[in-house]
Every structure is written in C-alpha cells, then in structure tokens.
Amino acid sequence: MRSRGTALALVLVVAAVVAQTTVFGADGVRPFGSAPNLVLLLVVVCARWLDPEPALFLGFTAGLLVDLLGSAPLGIWAMCLTVVAYLTLRVREHVADGPFVVAVGILGLTLVGQLLFVVLGTLFGLQTISDPQLPRKLVLPALYNVALAAPAFWLGAKVLRPHQRTWVGT
Amino acid sequence: MLSHGRRFDRTTALFLSLLAVAFIAATFDVRSDGGGVGGVMRDGAQLLFAPVQRAVGLVAAPFVGFVDGVSNLAGLRAENERLRREVARLEAQVRETEALERRVAELEAISGLEPPQELAAVTARIFASGASDFDQIRFLDKGKADGILPGAAVIDEHGLVGRVDRVTEHNARVRLITDPLVSVGVRVQPSNETGVVTGRGGDVLRLEMFQATEPVYEGDVVVTDGSRYPPGILVGYVTETADVVVGFVLRTSVEPAADLAEVDFVKVVVGWSPLDAGLVDGEEGVEPPPFVEPPAADR
Numbered sequence: 001m002r003s004r005g006t007a008l009a010l011v012l013v014v015a016a017v018v019a020q021t022t023v024f025g026a027d028g029v030r031p032f033g034s035a036p037n038l039v040l041l042l043v044v045v046c047a048r049w050l051d052p053e054p055a056l057f058l059g060f061t062a063g064l065l066v067d068l069l070g071s072a073p074l075g076i077w078a079m080c081l082t083v084v085a086y087l088t089l090r091v092r093e094h095v096a097d098g099p100f101v102v103a104v105g106i107l108g109l110t111l112v113g114q115l116l117f118v119v120l121g122t123l124f125g126l127q128t129i130s131d132p133q134l135p136r137k138l139v140l141p142a143l144y145n146v147a148l149a150a151p152a153f154w155l156g157a158k159v160l161r162p163h164q165r166t167w168v169g170t
Numbered sequence: 171m172l173s174h175g176r177r178f179d180r181t182t183a184l185f186l187s188l189l190a191v192a193f194i195a196a197t198f199d200v201r202s203d204g205g206g207v208g209g210v211m212r213d214g215a216q217l218l219f220a221p222v223q224r225a226v227g228l229v230a231a232p233f234v235g236f237v238d239g240v241s242n243l244a245g246l247r248a249e250n251e252r253l254r255r256e257v258a259r260l261e262a263q264v265r266e267t268e269a270l271e272r273r274v275a276e277l278e279a280i281s282g283l284e285p286p287q288e289l290a291a292v293t294a295r296i297f298a299s300g301a302s303d304f305d306q307i308r309f310l311d312k313g314k315a316d317g318i319l320p321g322a323a324v325i326d327e328h329g330l331v332g333r334v335d336r337v338t339e340h341n342a343r344v345r346l347i348t349d350p351l352v353s354v355g356v357r358v359q360p361s362n363e364t365g366v367v368t369g370r371g372g373d374v375l376r377l378e379m380f381q382a383t384e385p386v387y388e389g390d391v392v393v394t395d396g397s398r399y400p401p402g403i404l405v406g407y408v409t410e411t412a413d414v415v416v417g418f419v420l421r422t423s424v425e426p427a428a429d430l431a432e433v434d435f436v437k438v439v440v441g442w443s444p445l446d447a448g449l450v451d452g453e454e455g456v457e458p459p460p461f462v463e464p465p466a467a468d469r
Contacts, residue, residue, distance in 0.1 A: 017301055018219065022227045026299035026308060027434055029237045034303055052181040060188045068215035070300040071307045071345065074208040075196035079189055086185045117304065124200055127350035128304055131371030137303040 005160050006054040009046040012159065013062045016042040021069055034136060036144035039066055040113050043081050044106060045156035047088035059085025076120050084113040099150075106149045110142035204336075213338050216309070220341050223298040224311065289400055290441025291325070292316045294342070296434055306349035306369060308332070310342040310436065317440040318342050321398075324436050329404035329427030330354065330394060331436050342438070346430055347405065348373060355397040356405055358390050367392060367405055367424055373431070375406060375424040382420040385413045392424050400442045 016038040022028060024035035043062050047055040063078030070077065087109060095101050115138065121128035131137065199208040294312040299305065312318055314337050322334040324344045332352065336343040345352050348369040356367050356377070365379035377392065390408040394401055404427045412422035 018222055018226050020301045021219075021298040021309075022223050023230045023234060025227075026431065027296060028230070028234050030431075033431065037302065039301060053184055056181065056184050056188055060192065063192070065215070066301040068212050069219060069298075070302060070305040071349065071351075072302075072304070073196045073204075074199040074211065075192035075194070077302070078192040078195070082185065082188045082192065086181075089181065117302070120196075121304065124196055125351075126304070128371065130350065131304070132374065133372040141303060 005050060006058065008159050009042075009050055009054070009058050010061065012046065012155070013039060013042050013058060014065070017062070017065045017069065020066075031144075032136075032140060033133075034140035034144070036148050037110055037114065037141040038145075038148075040081060040084060040110055040141075041106065041145045041148060041152050042156075043085055044088050044109050045152045046160065047085040048092055048153070049156055049160035052089050055085050055089055056082060059083075072117075072121060072126060073124050076117060076124060076126075079120060080113045080116045083116055084109050087112065097153075102149050102153060103146050106145050107142050110145045111138060114138050114141065209336070212336065216336075216338055216341055216343070220297070220309070223309070227297050289439050291437035291439050292318060293435060293437055294318075296344075296436065304371070306332075306346040306352075306371065307335075308344045308346065308433075310334075310344060310438065311340070312438065313338050313340045313342050315339050316438075318438050319440070323394075323399040323403065323439040323442070325403055325439065326428045326433050326436050328429060329406065330399065331428045331430065331433060333399070334438060344436070347375060347426060347428075348430060354399065354405060355395040356392045357395045357401075358386050358392055358408065360390070361386065364395050365420070373426065374409065375426060377408065377420075377422050377424045379420040382414050385411065386420065386422055387411045400439055 020035070020038045024030065024038060029035065039062050043059045046058050050058065059081040060078050063076075063081035064074070066072075066077040066081070067074045088105075091105060095105070118128045118134065118138070122130075128134070195208070198206070202208060204212070292312050294310040294316075296308045297311050298309040300307045310318075310324075318334055318337055320334055320337055324331040324333060330347055332344045332346040332349070334342045335345045346369065347354060347367070348371065350369050350371055352369050354367045355364065357364055358377070358379070361382075361384045363379060363382055363384060365377050365382070367375045367377050370376055377386070379386070386408050388408055388411045392405045392408060394403040394405060396402070406424040406426040408422055409425050410422045412420050414420055
C-alpha cells in the first residue's frame, strides 16, 4: 500500500510536469502572462499524504525533473522542492486541514519555494533576481496555486488516501 | 510524528542529505557548463518526454485555444485599435522601404555587388516550454536529423527569437534572447555602431554600447552584427533614448521584435555559421568600428 501510494504520487507529479510544459507552457493557458506552479502544488499535496521519507524523495525527484526539462542548473529546483516537501511535513503535524489553513499554506509554500529558486538561481549565475517581472512571476503562480488547491487536495485525497475523510473530499 | 525522537532525526537527516546531493549536482552542472552527466541526463529526459509532450500538446490544443480566446475577449477592442495604428505605420514604412530598395538596387548595379542570398532555414514547431515561469527556453520538433546544430539562430517572421543550445536527433532546445545567459552582438541603425544586447528574464532586453560615439534614440532599429548570428536579422527596437557620456558605457533597453509570448512556428537558420563571417577563435567577422581615443582631460 505504501509503495503503491508513492508510485501513484510519482505518476501525479510526472503528469504535472507534462501539463506544466504543455498546457500551462509558454503558448498555453497563461492568464495575465503567468501559470500555476503545478509541480510545486502536487509536491505539497503528496507530502500531505505520504510518509516522510517517500515525500522527501518525491520532492527531490519532482525538482530534478523540472531541472532536466528546464534551463536551470541540475539540482536547483530539486533543492527548492525538497525544502517545500520538508516544510509541508513539518506543518501537517501541527495544523489541522481546513479551507483557510490550506489556502494560506499553499500560498506560503509556493512563495517560499519560488523565492528559494530566485535566491539559488542568482547564486548559481541565472541572474533571476534582476528579472524586471519578478514580482509577477512570484505572486501570480502562488495565487493560481491557491485557486487550484481544492481540486488538487481532492485528487490527492482520492488517489493517496481513499478512505480518509477531509474537508475537500472523502 | 516528525517531532518525536528517531523519526524526526531520520527525516531531517534524509532532508539534509538530499539537499547536499542537489547542491553538489548543481555545482558540477555549472562547472561542466550544462555538458557532462547533466547534459546526458537532459538529453535522455527530453527523449523520453518529447513524445508525451507532443501528444498532450495536440490533444490540449482546442482547450488551450478556447481558454485563450475567452481570456482575450476583453482585450480585443484595444488590440483592434492598436493594429489599425500599426497598419498605418507599416504602410508608411513600406512606401519608404520601396524607395530605399530602388536606391539600393541602383547602387548595387553601379558598384557590381551581388545582393545577399536567402539563408537556408528549417521550419520547426514549438511543442513545449520550460517547466517554470523563470525558464526562457522552448523545445522544437526538429533536430540533428534536419541539419540543426547547436548555436544556430532561431527566427520568426518578426525577428530573432533565440539560439539553439541543445540538440538531439529529432528535437532541439532554444534559449530565447530574453534569457540573461544569452548575449547578441548587434548594430544600431542608423548610426551603425555596435553593441551587445543581453536578456533580462522579462520581455525587455538590455543594450550596452562600449564604444558609442553617437546617442541612440527611441525607435532605433537593432539588428545582428554578423559576429555570431547572420548579419542583419532584426533583434528589436530601442525603447529609451540614451546619450553618450564619455568614459561610461551607453546603456538602454530594447523591445524584442519577435513576439516571444505567442511564437508557435520558427525558422532555424542552418545555412550559416560564424565561420562564414570569418569568425575564427574569437576573431570578429565584421570589422569593429575604430577605437575612439578619449580626450586627455577625461582619462
């Protein structure tokens, strides 16, 4: 059951990577010129349900995939999404699920993950901090992720913990 | 569960180990300049994901088009007005260009010059982009098998889009001119002075001219200088007038001519390399403007 959950989470993350690079890619659905950070959202959702070690490995693997299909040096997004998975693990033990908590959590974790990328990207020579559109690139994906949190958590609950009741699904 | 004893320690230890692995990987990848093991892994990932991305792109195209159409409805009126103004401007430009073309043809005939030939190019479709808003890359459905090589210039009907930086047998990755890691040697028209245009991550480029002797004006045309890309490709238009200040680099911004947010099909120039322009081991193919000795008082 445990390995099945991890495998399903991996499938979800791979699907998110494909959707991110196509449906929400440069020529895809991008309201106001930006798209949700689906991969980060799915890492949070999966880390909500998985055991700690698989959750960390999933964050690392998801980040590595984003690095492989992106232009950042290999490992930058892996660091960011591993941190996001770890923070989710820490938070989930202390806070009960609820619409407000989930919204604030997703907003905060998306901002932290992307801010970390900006800092690491700058340290590794990507000059991300000098991007004039930085505020938009940080804020809009975080807001979109909040908007998508309910369906994503519903999906996570269905796929990873089918018998546990939450505020968004059964 | 995390905050109790061994479980907490194991999780934190694993977290720190993964961070260390990622950090080492990033360091090695930067040092190998995207080649080495990282390069092989990238090519492998692209090979695996490309068919899925193409299929998903095709299936999702109607949905994406619908959402795009709905979200653009509000802006259609303003867009219509802008296009009317653009058409009027272009019509005036065409009339001027026709007159100039006649003069150029006459001059070529007088001096016995051969007009420049059309560059050989491969048309390719963009089927995917990078996985985050910070990625300034696109993936093309053509690769080595079609004659595309790393470093090739990528253009659309408006101007320079970027350059190819990775190629597999049937796919290629393009780094857009808006990427901070991409620099393009340019000439500013009409002064014909050279400079370097660099991406800034957003939709505006930075122009730096190290030996400028004349100011640049808003609306000046910026074209490639032929050092790394074929000469004369439109890069963009200067958006802010900038004066020459002796002893300082002239800096201003340039709006790309290519509509990088909407580009779907591109052409990859395959019939030209820097060697064609005589660029060998850093030697410039186009003669640089003469160095202007600064006045003694300014040294």
